[in-house]
Amino acid sequence: MRILYVEDNKALGDAVAKALRVNGFTVDTFTTAFDAEEAAATTPYDAIVLDLGLPDRDGMELLEALRHAGVASPILLLTARDAPSDVIAGLNAGADDYLKKPFNMDELIARLRAQLRRVGQPLSIxxxxxxxxxxxxxxxxxxxxxxxxxxxxxxxxxxxxxxxxxxxxxxxxxxxxxxxxxxxxxxxxxxxxxxxxxxxxxxxxxxxxxxxxxxxxxxxxxxxx
Incomplete structure (x- = not known):
């Protein structure tokens, strides 16, 4: 399964990408909304893991742009924002799941697999x-x-x-x-x-x-x- 991962924190990005690869995923990591949007427009990803705090554009705007462009892949948000209004806004904008930073790596992988199962991907079999x-x-x-x-x-x-x-x-x-x-x-x-x-x-x-x-x-x- 191929994952688009958008995260501007290099240390965190490297750690998450490594954990995903160990668990059998192919991962494309980008640090800006611009690069991520370009990648999503040309590559059919099985899922997207998106940080909201990006340097060139708010991740919520990127989420809305991806959905507006017809990207149907499950999108899991990673963010330090934990106010109920932020969670609601993310889900209403088209996110499928939401995980607060700091997070447990095993939980991230489990949530990602759960989203992939919901769209018919035969995982964990x-x-x-x-x-x-x-x-x-x-x-x-x-x-x-x-x-x-x-x-x-x-x-x-x-x-x-x-x-x-x-x-x-x-x-x-x-x-x-x-x-x-x-x-x-x-x-x-x-x-x-x-x-x-x-x-x-x-x-x-x-x-x-x-x-x-x-x-x-x-x-x-x-x-x-």
């Missing part, structure tokens, strides 16, 4: 194909009951494939899901990632197969047991 068990909430991959160590992007690639078993996933879809703005993606990054993931699965005796459709993308199927 377990996928099972053959002898491969993928727990997207705990970020665990097990094959024949044994834990398999996967990197964040390897896990993300496998999750994307298992969510759409039997369907072709294009290279562009992998790049847009697994990499954020500013992250350099080499021309063969996805090929290398899928090759590495395939080797790990084969070594662990996985009963699934990743097929390469040259010039199109990749597809996961259940292999022969």
């Amino acid at each position: 377990i996928f099972q194909e053959g002898n491969v068990n993928l727990d997207t909430s705990m970020r665990l991959c097990r094959i024949d009951g044994r834990d398999v160590d996967l990197s964040r992007r390897e896990f993300g690639a496998l999750e994307l494939l298992m969510r759409r078993t039997g369907n072709v996933i294009t290279k562009i879809a992998f790049e847009e899901t697994l990499y954020g703005f500013g992250e350099e993606v080499s021309s063969n990054a996805i090929e290398v990632l899928v090759h590495r993931l395939r080797k790990r699965l084969v070594a662990a005796g996985a009963q699934i197969e990743i097929h390469t459709l040259r010039g199109i993308g990749y597809m996961l199927t259940r292999g022969v047991s």
Whole structure:
């Protein structure tokens, strides 16, 4: 899941972005309303985490602008403003949830997952194909009951494939899901990632197969047991 995170406090922004990535999200972080609005206009985000105290524009104005532009992604506000009138104004302007600073990181992630579930995103579920068990909430991959160590992007690639078993996933879809703005993606990054993931699965005796459709993308199927 790809998240747009708008926060002008670099230390806090880095900490939150790191926590989100550890929990399997791809995060694009911006420090100004201008940059965030530009990003939201060109990228379909699964959710937006928005600080109200921005240097170039009040976050409430950005919230209203995003909704006016037709951005339907769930928006969670982070702010030190805690007056009931501020909460009401934020919700009436189109926010889906509101979290006061300082906040607990686990609560932020839980609230974000809850919002994504409400819009139909199948989060916090377990996928099972053959002898491969993928727990997207705990970020665990097990094959024949044994834990398999996967990197964040390897896990993300496998999750994307298992969510759409039997369907072709294009290279562009992998790049847009697994990499954020500013992250350099080499021309063969996805090929290398899928090759590495395939080797790990084969070594662990996985009963699934990743097929390469040259010039199109990749597809996961259940292999022969």
